[in-house]
Amino acid sequence: MKMTPKALAPLAIAAAFGLGTLAPHAQTTPQKVGFVNVDQLFAAHPNDKDVKAIQTKFQGDLAGLDKQIKDIDAKGTAATAADKDKRAQLVTTYNAQLKSYDDQMKAKAGPIETSVDAALSSYAKSNGYSVIMDRSIAQQSGLVVYADTVTDVTEAVKKNVK
Secondary structure, three states, X not given: OOOOHHHHHHHHHHHHHHHHHHOOOOOOOOOOXXXXXXXXXXXXXXXXXXXXXXXXXXXXXXXXXXXXXXXXXXXXXXXXXXXXXXXXXXHHHHHHHHHHHHHHHHHHHHHHHHHXXXXXXXHHHHHOOOEEEEHHHHHHHOOOOOOXXXXXXXXXXXXXXO
């Protein structure tokens, strides 16, 4: 019986696969994973009180404007031309205050975020962590279903937040 190249192909593939499984494979080192509560890390920063003050101020200011806009919207087709003009002015004021709020938040929260990121990075590198995730985001996204509480390094990282 003569073996043709077509008949030998499956045998060659099986042999190559078999020999490939015998070759030594590099073992990967275990990865160290941790979790933190980012909100607690932000709250641990000395300048977080400034961010909270901005939030409180603008929540009050924007809530009043929002209520006035919704009151006019509730009138529906019964709203007069004056109501519509007032609503347009309120929306303009609301958007201007929202932009001001956003600018102030970026100015205050940016340095805090940089500080928290630096603390996390420093802690991870010095303690051999490959990955540190925000616990709440990991849970909400379904990315992590279970994590032992010993993987929470929030308190240790807080010590580095300045």
